[in-house]
Every structure is written in C-alpha cells, then in structure tokens.
Amino acid sequence: MPTLTYLQAISDGLREEMRADERVFVMGEDVGVFGGAFKVTDGFVDEFGADRVMDTPLAESGIVGTAVGAAVVGMRPVCEMQFADFIACGFDQLVNVAGKMHYRQGLAVPITVRLPSGGGFSGGPFHSQNPEAWFMHAPGLKVVAPSTPEDAKGLLTKAIRDPNPVVYLEHKHLYRRIKGEVAAGSYETDFTARIAREGTDLTVVAYGAMVHTALEATAPEQLDGASVEVLDLRSLVPLDEAAILASVRKTSKVVVLDEANATCAAGAQVAALIAEHGFEDLDGPVVRVAAPDVPIPFSPPLEQAVLPGVDRVKEACRDLLAY
Amino acid sequence: MTSSRTENGAGAPTETALADVTMPQMGVSVAEGTVVAWKVAVGDPVVAEETVCEISSDKIDSDVPAPVSGVLAEVLVAVGETVEVGTVLARIAPGGGDRELRQSSAPRGRQTDAAPGASGRVSPVVARIAAEHHVDLSQVHGTGRDGRVRKQDVLAFIEALAAAPTAEPAAPAAEPPLHIESPYIPEPAPAPAAPSAPAAAAAPTTLSRMRRQIGEHMKRSLETAATCTTWMEADMGRVEAARRRLGTTALPLVARATVEALREFPALNATLDGERYEQHAAVHLGIAVSLGDEEGLIVPVVRDAHELSVEGLARRVKELARRARAGELTPDEVRGATFTITNPGQYGSIMATPVINQPQVAILDLEAVVKRPIVVSDDEGNDMIAIRPQTILGLSWDHRALDGALAARFLGAIRARLERWEG
Numbered sequence: 001m002p003t004l005t006y007l008q009a010i011s012d013g014l015r016e017e018m019r020a021d022e023r024v025f026v027m028g029e030d031v032g033v034f035g036g037a038f039k040v041t042d043g044f045v046d047e048f049g050a051d052r053v054m055d056t057p058l059a060e061s062g063i064v065g066t067a068v069g070a071a072v073v074g075m076r077p078v079c080e081m082q083f084a085d086f087i088a089c090g091f092d093q094l095v096n097v098a099g100k101m102h103y104r105q106g107l108a109v110p111i112t113v114r115l116p117s118g119g120g121f122s123g124g125p126f127h128s129q130n131p132e133a134w135f136m137h138a139p140g141l142k143v144v145a146p147s148t149p150e151d152a153k154g155l156l157t158k159a160i161r162d163p164n165p166v167v168y169l170e171h172k173h174l175y176r177r178i179k180g181e182v183a184a185g186s187y188e189t190d191f192t193a194r195i196a197r198e199g200t201d202l203t204v205v206a207y208g209a210m211v212h213t214a215l216e217a218t219a220p221e222q223l224d225g226a227s228v229e230v231l232d233l234r235s236l237v238p239l240d241e242a243a244i245l246a247s248v249r250k251t252s253k254v255v256v257l258d259e260a261n262a263t264c265a266a267g268a269q270v271a272a273l274i275a276e277h278g279f280e281d282l283d284g285p286v287v288r289v290a291a292p293d294v295p296i297p298f299s300p301p302l303e304q305a306v307l308p309g310v311d312r313v314k315e316a317c318r319d320l321l322a323y
Numbered sequence: 324m325t326s327s328r329t330e331n332g333a334g335a336p337t338e339t340a341l342a343d344v345t346m347p348q349m350g351v352s353v354a355e356g357t358v359v360a361w362k363v364a365v366g367d368p369v370v371a372e373e374t375v376c377e378i379s380s381d382k383i384d385s386d387v388p389a390p391v392s393g394v395l396a397e398v399l400v401a402v403g404e405t406v407e408v409g410t411v412l413a414r415i416a417p418g419g420g421d422r423e424l425r426q427s428s429a430p431r432g433r434q435t436d437a438a439p440g441a442s443g444r445v446s447p448v449v450a451r452i453a454a455e456h457h458v459d460l461s462q463v464h465g466t467g468r469d470g471r472v473r474k475q476d477v478l479a480f481i482e483a484l485a486a487a488p489t490a491e492p493a494a495p496a497a498e499p500p501l502h503i504e505s506p507y508i509p510e511p512a513p514a515p516a517a518p519s520a521p522a523a524a525a526a527p528t529t530l531s532r533m534r535r536q537i538g539e540h541m542k543r544s545l546e547t548a549a550t551c552t553t554w555m556e557a558d559m560g561r562v563e564a565a566r567r568r569l570g571t572t573a574l575p576l577v578a579r580a581t582v583e584a585l586r587e588f589p590a591l592n593a594t595l596d597g598e599r600y601e602q603h604a605a606v607h608l609g610i611a612v613s614l615g616d617e618e619g620l621i622v623p624v625v626r627d628a629h630e631l632s633v634e635g636l637a638r639r640v641k642e643l644a645r646r647a648r649a650g651e652l653t654p655d656e657v658r659g660a661t662f663t664i665t666n667p668g669q670y671g672s673i674m675a676t677p678v679i680n681q682p683q684v685a686i687l688d689l690e691a692v693v694k695r696p697i698v699v700s701d702d703e704g705n706d707m708i709a710i711r712p713q714t715i716l717g718l719s720w721d722h723r724a725l726d727g728a729l730a731a732r733f734l735g736a737i738r739a740r741l742e743r744w745e746g
Contacts, residue, residue, distance in 0.1 A: 054641045197681070234555075252446075252448045252474045279447050280447045280448060280449075281447070281448050282446055282447050282448055283447075283448045283449060283473055283474040284446060322467070322468060323467055323468055323471070
C-alpha cells in the first residue's frame with residue numbers, strides 16, 4: 001500500500017471519484033490553475049479540464065448556491081472553501097437551502113463542502129477555526145472529520161456518494177504532518193467511530209487533529225501505565241452513539257476533547273449523551289477539554305495556550321484516573 | 324398526614340376498596356415465606372412498587388412491592404411468621420392524600436444511605452454494581468480520592484469474594500506440618516526406618532488432646548481462610564555470615580527482617596475475625612516451636628517484637644522455646660500474635676505450604692539454606708555463575724484480607740533486607 005500524507009489522501013480520493021463518476025466536479029477559489037490554496041487539486045485542471053475544476057469568484061455564497069443548483073439537476077459537486085472560516089459567507093445556502101431542500105421539496109442535494117479547518121500554525125482568528133458545531137446544529141447536514149490519511153480518503157469518497165449535503169472538515173495541521181498507508185483504488189469509510197487505541201481505564205473521545213493529541217497524551221508511559229482508550233469519532237453527524245456508550249461501559253471514565261471553542265462544541269453533545277444514556281456506567285464526572293471561548297490568537301505562544309495540547313489532556317486524564 | 328390518618332381510621336373504607344399485598348411466589352419449588360421486616364407502618368402512605376416488607380424463604384430473600392399507591396391500612400402477618408404463598412400480608416387503602424409529599428420527601432435511591440470511604444459519595448456505576456452483586460459498600464476499601472470507592476475497588480471486592488471458595492480446595496489437606504525450632508534442640512536421632520515393625524506397634528491409638536487441638540485448629544484455618552502460598556528465593560550469604568558472627572541461627576535475623584517488613588506493610592500485621600479486619604501497631608511475633616514428633620507443636624509469642632534487636636529476639640526466642648519444651652508456658656504467652664514464623668527447614672525440606680495461624684492473615688515459612696549455582700551480576704553488570712547459599716521463603720496468606728501483589732511485595736521486602744543485611 002502506498003504511504004500518503006493526509007493531504008495526498010484527500011487528493012487521491014477526490015481524483016478517484018472524478019475519474020469514476022463524470023457527475024463529480026470541483027468548485028472553489030483558485031482550485032484550477034493554482035491547484036488550490038493548499039494544493040489539494042494540484043494538477044486536476046490538466047487531467048479533468050476547466051469545466052470540472054472550476055475557479056470561482058471570492059463568493060462562498062455563490063459557490064455553495066451554484067453547487068446546490070447543480071446537485072438538484074443530478075451533478076455531484078465538491079466545493080472547496082479556502083479556509084473553513086469563510087463558510088460563514090455561504091452559511092445561508094448551506095444551512096437553509098441545501099440542508100432543508102429535501103424536507104421542503106423532496107429533492108436530494110448530494111454536495112460535499114470541504115472545509116480546511118483548525119489551528120496550530122499561527123493562522124490567526126480568521127484562518128484557524130473549527131466551525132463543525134454550527135452545522136451539527138442544522139438539521140439536514142452530515143458532518144465528518146477524518147484524523148488519518150486512510151479515513152480522509154474513505155470518508156471523502158463516502159461523502160461524495162452520499163445523497164445528502166456533507167460538510168467535510170479536513171484539518172490543515174494534519175495536511176503534511178500525518179502520513180499513513182492508504183489503499184489504492186476506491187473505497188468508502190462508513191460514518192462511524194473507530195477505536196484508535198483500545199484501553200480499559202479511561203476513554204478519551206476526540207476527532208480530527210485532537211485524536212493525535214489524545215494518543216500522544218495518553219500513551220501508557222505518559223500515565224504510569226494506565227490503559228486509556230482513544231475513540232476517534234470520525235463522524236459528528238451522524239454521531240456513533242453506540243460506540244461512545246460501549247466505550248463508557250467499558251472504562252466508566254471519560255475525557256471529551258475538542259479543539260473547538262468549548263461552548264456547544266461537538267464534545268458538549270457527547271458529554272450530554274453520556275450523561276443521559278451512560279449515567280449508570282460512570283465512575284467519575286465527564287471531563288471536557290476544549291479551547292476556551294476566545295478567538296484563536298495569532299501569537300504563537302498565545303495560540304499554544306488556547307488550543308488543547310498534550311499537557312492539558314494528560315493532566316485531565318491523570319486527574320480523572322485518580323478520582 | 325394527620326388528615327389522612329384520621330380519614331383512614333374513621334372512614335375505615337369498605338373492604339372492597341382495599342388492595343391486598345400477598346406473599347409472592349419466590350421460586351418454583353417454594354411454597355411459603357417468612358416475613359423478615361416491615362418497611363412501612365400502618366397509617367403511613369406508600370407508593371406503588373415501593374417495598375412494603377422484606378421476606379425470606381430457605382432459598383431466597385426478597386422485597387414485596389406495593390401493588391398500588393395509598394395508605395397501609397392493615398398488617399396481617401407479623402415479623403417472623405411463616406405463611407403460604409398467596410397469603411394476604413397486608414392491605415392498602417388506595418388514594419392517600421399525601422402521596423406526592425412522600426414521594427418527594429423520601430428519595431428512592433437507597434445507595435445514598437451507605438457511607439463508603441471517607442467521602443460517602445458513590446458514583447453511578449459503583450452503586451449499580453453494588454446493587455447487582457448485593458455488596459455492602461461499607462465493606463469495600465476505597466482507593467479513590469478521599470477514600471472514595473472506585474469501580475475497580477468494588478470489582479476487586481467481588482472478585483475476591485468469588486475467588487475465596489475456589490481457593491480453598493487448592494490448599495493442601497490438613498496434614499499438620501512439622502514445625503521445628505532448629506537451633507535449640509539437639510540433632511534428632513535418625514528415625515528408625517522400621518517398615519517391618521511388629522504388628523503390635525501398629526495398633527491404632529486415639530490422638531492425643533494436643534494433636535486433636537492442632538488438627539482442629541489447622542482444619543478450621545483451611546476452612547476459614549482463602550489460603551494462598553507465595554514463594555520467593557533469597558540469597559542468604561550476608562545473613563549466614565552475620566549469624567555466624569552472632570552465634571545464632573538465621574531465625575532471629577529473619578525475624579528482625581520480618582518485623583521491619585511488617586512495619587512497612589501493616590496490612591499483613593493484622594487479624595481477620597469474621598468480617599472484622601484489624602491492623603495492629605505492635606508486632607507480636609508467634610514462633611512455631613516443635614515439642615517433638617509425639618508431643619506436637621506450640622506457638623509462643625514474642626511480645627512487642629518491634630522493640631527488640633536481633634540479639635534480643637534471639638534471647639527471647641531461645642527462652643520461650645525452652646519454656647515451651649519444659650511445659651512452663653502460661654496461656655498468655657501463646658496468645659495474641661499478630662504474625663507467625665515457622666521454621667521447619669532443619670531436615671532439609673526446601674518448600675512447604677504453611678497453614679495460617681488464625682485469626683492472623685499470613686505466616687512466613689523459613690526452610691533450609693542450600694548452596695546453589697545461581698547467576699549473579701557484578702557492579703559493572705557482568706553476569707556470572709556463583710555458588711550462593713539460597714533459601715526459599717514461603718508466605719501463606721489469606722486472600723480474603725489481601726491480594727497476591729501485596730503478599731509478593733511484602734515477601735520481597737523481607738528478601739531485600741536479608742540480601743542486604745548489614746551488621
């Protein structure tokens with residue numbers, strides 16, 4: 001199996017689907033000749049032509065709106081937001097139009113919106129956000145967030161083929177940092193959670209880049225040999241409630257980890273689920289680790305202080321293990 | 324409350340208005356049950372499904388729930404009475420004006436009554452596991468913050484309970500071990516091997532009173548304790564050199580090391596009587612003394628052994644052994660030990676499974692010191708084979724009171740002191 005970076009795996013999945021299905025096309029700012037701000041679609045315009053790799057104006061509302069229109073007439077558009085933060089400009093088209101189309105008019109909207117998200121590289125408050133909770137809160141949308149190259153490709157394939165609008169969060173800080181074996185050819189990854197590491201004493205629930213933070217913070221040598229399970233959600237909508245509750249049943253102690261701002265984050269939903277349906281399995285409070293409710297600072301030391309890091313996660317786990 | 328009672332008493336509503344609480348069928352073959360306790364008094368309000376009384380049969384204990392909400396109007400079967408299945412135990416007058424009041428004032432979660440650990444708080448999972456396994460949480464030692472009982476604590480408690488019955492059959496049958504206190508009696512004459520002894524010599528005799536008492540004591544120990552035995556090898560080189568300088572056997576040195584280890588692990592300087600487990604501050608060390616093959620065995624006690632040096636221990640042990648063999652011990656001198664050492668290694672045995680001296684929780688067995696080729700490492704980490712005086716320390720311990728890891732750590736602490744002996 002070839003070893004690809006997280007970014008290469010996204011390109012690979014997109015390319016496979018475009019080769020296999022003529023209805024699939026790409027829209028976004030500078031995705032054509034320039035190959036995208038992060039080079040996900042590098043070379044795509046040469047292979048697929050400008051009709052299927054379309055440069056757009058700086059107008060996210062237009063990008064998503066055009067995609068919705070194309071989707072309802074049978075196309076499978078993949079929209080690239082240059083940064084996840086910019087989806088705010090396309091919010092109405094995504095949340096109100098795409099998300100409610102099937103409910104109002106019975107029409108499927110099979111669009112995929114790629115959101116390069118997350119911080120950790122001094123991108124500042126407009127280029128570092130994790131806006132997944134906005135879309136979890138909007139019925140009609142699916143929300144996925146891969147943490148590994150293998151899942152990045154499989155989840156993208158699944159998203160493109162899904163008849164619903166899917167918000168696909170790709171973490172920028174993983175793009176070139178994370179490598180892994182990725183199967184050649186086409187495959188789908190289900191919208192379910194995966195156990196990133198088995199454990200018995202405590203569960204850390206995470207997704208996206210935080211899966212790697214969790215794995216590093218809870219390696220056995222970090223916590224006096226405690227056996228910590230790391231659950232990678234992969235999909236936030238639908239949320240794999242069975243997998244979360246099964247892990248809680250096993251370990252009885254949970255740390256929920258978000259890179260996003262704490263209030264109403266995906267982890268808040270996970271914590272609420274456990275409080276309601278996992279209560280009798282708990283041997284300690286459900287502990288949350290997330291970014292405080294502040295903009296992501298540009299200053300590198302300040303950003304490191306705001307984003308949940310290995311030390312904070314380790315400390316939270318150590319504290320809960322001792323409870 | 325008052326109005327309800329008045330209403331109930333005065334109105335004495337028609338018989339048809341009352342709901343019967345009957346003796347339930349507790350099992351296919353159970354035809355009757357005994358009322359153990361009433362949980363609701365006549366005149367008190369009761370909520371549907373709330374326990375009205377507790378009942379018991381020869382096979383099972385259970386609660387009888389109220390079939391309806393209302394006020395308990397009559398109790399027809401007294402505590403201790405045994406009645407057939409289907410018998411009416413009590414009657415409930417439906418309604419009951421202050422039902423809501425009772426519901427809100429009497430929370431149904433009974434786990435809050437228990438006060439395990441210092442904090443008294445119980446997590447949901449611990450409460451559930453305790454309820455499922457009928458565990459009294461006040462019996463469980465909490466290792467969480469402020470002594471909170473954690474999930475692993477209650478699981479370990481249940482596991483220990485489950486392990487206890489299976490551990491017993493694994494223990495050896497109650498052939499009382501031969502204890503001997505090696506240095507203070509002369510080398511015994513080799514037992515005349517006389518398989519072809521005259522038939523008269525084999526005539527059956529009744530056991531002596533002491534043998535019967537020993538047998539009874541040993542059997543009871545094996546039936547009571549979940550006896551496990553842990554062994555550990557120790558290099559006795561330094562101890563052998565030291566004891567030659569002191570002119571004693573190894574026993575007082577081992578006793579001293581044991582006393583120090585007991586101070587480090589007070590969980591083993593303890594007694595377990597029924598469910599009462601008590602750790603003791605002072606070490607009263609029992610030393611098993613053989614009175615000869617015919618006579619039996621007695622365990623005089625070195626009181627406050629923690630206050631004695633090796634020389635002091637040697638003198639005291641010697642004196643007690645002499646008095647034991649002379650039949651001069653007083654009852655007080657064989658009582659109250661918190662830990663026992665037995666030392667049958669003189670005849671060359673290298674391992675045994677000693678029986679715990681009840682109600683103590685462990686016994687140390689000291690066997691023969693034998694020269695063996697073993698691998699040793701020098702200061703630079705080079706391995707080589709050397710001839711060393713080795714012994715096998717055996718510790719029988721009660722799995723009801725402690726677990727194998729602790730037993731091993733304790734034994735390891737004794738070994739470390741012996742191997743690094745100075746003086």
